[in-house]
Amino acid sequence: MSQGIEANNMAAQPGEDERVKRVSKLRKAMVRPELGAICGAIAVFIYFAFAAGDTGMFSAEGVMNWGVVSAQFAIIAVGACLLMIAGEFDLSVGSMIGFSGIVIALLSVHYGWPMWASILMAFAVALAIGALNGYIVITTRLPSFIVTLASLYILRGLTIYFSIATTRQTIIGGVREAAEGDWLAPLFGGKILKGLFTWLGEAGVIQTYAGGVRAGQPVVDGIPMLMVWALAFIIFGHILLTKTQFGNWIFASGGDAQAARNVGVPVNRVKILMFMLTAFCATVFATCQVMEFGSAAADRGLLKEFEAIIAVVIGGALLTGGYGSVIGAALGALIFGVVQQGLFFAGVESSLFRVFLGIILLLAVVLNTYIRRLITGER
Amino acid sequence: MADTPLIELIDIEKHFGSVIALAGVSLSVLPGECHCLLGDNGAGKSTFIKTMSGVHKPTRGTIRVDGKEVVFESPRDAMEMGIATVYQDLAMIPLMSVTRNFWMGREPKKRIGPFSFFDFKTANAVTMEEMRRMGIHLREPDQAVGTLSGGERQTVAIARAVYFGARVLILDEPTSALGVRQTSNVLATIDRVRKTGVGIVFITHNVRHAMAVGDRFTVLNRGKTLGTAKRGEISTEELQDMMAGGAELAELQSSLGGTV
Ligand SMILES: Nc1ncnc2c1ncn2[C@@H]1O[C@H](COP(=O)(O)OP(=O)(O)OP(=O)(O)O)[C@@H](O)[C@H]1O
Ligand SMILES: [Mg+2]
Numbered sequence: 001m002s003q004g005i006e007a008n009n010m011a012a013q014p015g016e017d018e019r020v021k022r023v024s025k026l027r028k029a030m031v032r033p034e035l036g037a038i039c040g041a042i043a044v045f046i047y048f049a050f051a052a053g054d055t056g057m058f059s060a061e062g063v064m065n066w067g068v069v070s071a072q073f074a075i076i077a078v079g080a081c082l083l084m085i086a087g088e089f090d091l092s093v094g095s096m097i098g099f100s101g102i103v104i105a106l107l108s109v110h111y112g113w114p115m116w117a118s119i120l121m122a123f124a125v126a127l128a129i130g131a132l133n134g135y136i137v138i139t140t141r142l143p144s145f146i147v148t149l150a151s152l153y154i155l156r157g158l159t160i161y162f163s164i165a166t167t168r169q170t171i172i173g174g175v176r177e178a179a180e181g182d183w184l185a186p187l188f189g190g191k192i193l194k195g196l197f198t199w200l201g202e203a204g205v206i207q208t209y210a211g212g213v214r215a216g217q218p219v220v221d222g223i224p225m226l227m228v229w230a231l232a233f234i235i236f237g238h239i240l241l242t243k244t245q246f247g248n249w250i251f252a253s254g255g256d257a258q259a260a261r262n263v264g265v266p267v268n269r270v271k272i273l274m275f276m277l278t279a280f281c282a283t284v285f286a287t288c289q290v291m292e293f294g295s296a297a298a299d300r301g302l303l304k305e306f307e308a309i310i311a312v313v314i315g316g317a318l319l320t321g322g323y324g325s326v327i328g329a330a331l332g333a334l335i336f337g338v339v340q341q342g343l344f345f346a347g348v349e350s351s352l353f354r355v356f357l358g359i360i361l362l363l364a365v366v367l368n369t370y371i372r373r374l375i376t377g378e379r
Numbered sequence: 380m381a382d383t384p385l386i387e388l389i390d391i392e393k394h395f396g397s398v399i400a401l402a403g404v405s406l407s408v409l410p411g412e413c414h415c416l417l418g419d420n421g422a423g424k425s426t427f428i429k430t431m432s433g434v435h436k437p438t439r440g441t442i443r444v445d446g447k448e449v450v451f452e453s454p455r456d457a458m459e460m461g462i463a464t465v466y467q468d469l470a471m472i473p474l475m476s477v478t479r480n481f482w483m484g485r486e487p488k489k490r491i492g493p494f495s496f497f498d499f500k501t502a503n504a505v506t507m508e509e510m511r512r513m514g515i516h517l518r519e520p521d522q523a524v525g526t527l528s529g530g531e532r533q534t535v536a537i538a539r540a541v542y543f544g545a546r547v548l549i550l551d552e553p554t555s556a557l558g559v560r561q562t563s564n565v566l567a568t569i570d571r572v573r574k575t576g577v578g579i580v581f582i583t584h585n586v587r588h589a590m591a592v593g594d595r596f597t598v599l600n601r602g603k604t605l606g607t608a609k610r611g612e613i614s615t616e617e618l619q620d621m622m623a624g625g626a627e628l629a630e631l632q633s634s635l636g637g638t639v
Contacts, residue, residue, distance in 0.1 A: 262454075
């Protein structure tokens with residue numbers, strides 16, 4: 001059959017058409033969403049290796065310090081990333097963090113629900129709110145920016161109202177006690193690989209406390225579940241986006257919703273699910289934080305929505321949707337964590353962190369626009 | 380002709396409120412033919428093909444597919460009967476790769492354990508092969524569609540429709556935004572597809588483009604058809620005049636032998 005022969009020819013001499021311009025491997029490797037974040041991450045590590053190398057920033061304890069902060073950023077960045085690629089924003093992430101935390105603390109401490117039921121309830125409510133956000137965006141066809149800006153205020157207001165109306169304060173403590181012996185709570189507040197770290201401490205690989213009640217124990221006694229969640233979200237998000245049919249639908253929904261609809265992609269479903277994912281991520285963040293602090297506060301999560309979006313943009317996603325990378329967003333979160341904590345280690349005034357955020361955001365957007373031009377040939 | 384038309388639209392009327400967009404238009408598409416639908420702006424071309432592809436329901440008139448009367452409730456119905464439309468600007472997503480665009484909505488899957496993944500190996504191989512058949516040599520299948528020329532994008536969209544079983548391919552002004560070379564690429568693609576037995580409806584208001592590939596020509600003017608002419612029965616100038624609805628209208632009607 002001629003078809004078979006032709007196919008063979010093609011396999012034997014791929015792209016040996018004189019009209020096909022050769023593109024250097026380097027340029028191909030460069031035109032990818034993560035480029036800026038990779039360079040940024042390397043630059044940041046080199047900088048702090050010099051600026052704070054002797055401060056313990058890269059000891060086990062120091063790594064755990066900025067690692068946890070980076071993981072926090074990463075959890076919300078993954079949700080924001082997939083949502084942004086699907087063409088939408090969620091500005092209510094920060095409010096959702098405060099809201100979910102208060103729901104858990106109220107139900108468990110104030111109303112005496114078992115911790116697991118409180119946590120599950122918080123997730124159910126959050127997913128419903130995420131779906132509602134998405135549903136409103138789809139049906140009104142308003143920009144998600146406006147719709148979720150409304151949710152930002154409504155949720156924050158409700159959080160403070162519920163908290164004060166029931167307990168007359170905006171901070172609810174006693175969560176750790178309420179979580180005692182619960183089966184679900186350790187999934188958010190626990191640590192794993194404790195045995196390994198004890199062994200590392202004994203083997204002298206990591207430092208141990210010299211005295212006090214914890215004498216002999218390693219300074220880092222395990223990997224917090226927060227980090228495990230972050231890693232799980234990154235792996236899940238990356239595979240979902242790049243290796244599955246649903247991932248193609250995410251790209252398509254954000255790239256051109258109408259073109260996607262024309263070929264039968266369920267754009268509305270994709271977008272609503274992504275709104276639910278950001279709400280889910282925010283609630284994981286909130287639950288981990290509540291378990292760690294032992295309390296919930298109505299003002300938690302302030303400005304987190306913007307930090308998530310900045311991490312995503314540093315990671316190479318386009319604000320207009322249809323393009324981006326989960327790995328990039330995770331690197332963006334890493335840059336955040338390292339810089340925020342690194343400035344502290346290096347003894348730099350911490351307010352400069354915000355200055356840094358603003359500048360790096362601008363640089364990232366400029367770079368992304370340039371990369372986009374390379375891809376589309378600016379036609 | 381001996382063949383039954385793939386699709387036949389008879390006396391189609393479409394009213395939008397008080398606006399009569401189509402006032403009795405008939406057209407048929409035979410296997411392997413390129414049927415050009417010409418007309419000036421606002422003549423009703425887009426409305427007509429939207430009726431053909433199930434987007435609009437006609438106010439009056441009949442549609443037959445393979446000789447059997449049908450009613451399209453949605454574009455899905457039309458698609459299932461092999462009627463595919465390539466819209467000019469809503470076809471491709473520039474930031475996505477050719478493969479991702481090609482398979483959008485119909486991604487091939489492979490299972491690994493309980494999970495199912497996008498089968499990029501198959502997808503890439505088929506995409507490269509289909510593109511090559513259409514005369515487009517891709518550098519690599521993960522090249523972004525944005526790096527292709529406008530004509531090549533049209534061709535990807537056409538190849539996609541054909542690969543997924545189009546029997547009638549409706550092209551809404553595929554050449555209107557293209558330069559000379561890209562236009563000739565698209566016209567060559569139309570010719571290739573026609574030879575495989577697919578019937579093509581080619582919408583344009585450029586008479587020369589129509590004359591280059593058309594087998595039959597139907598001109599719409601203010602919601603009415605001025606009849607259908609076969610290749611060789613009509614000249615470029617005559618078509619041009621008909622589109623404009625000029626003074627020679629009455630004279631032309633006789634040479635067409637169609638209904639007015
Ligand atoms: N949804 C609608 N509601 C009301 N009127 C409509 C609608 N769609 C089309 N029309 C009217 O029907 C007539 C035919 O429009 P149509 O878009 O089919 O023209 P066309 O031949 O495709 O023109 P063009 O070359 O500009 O694309 C126009 O007068 C238009 O205003
Ligand atoms: Mg039109």
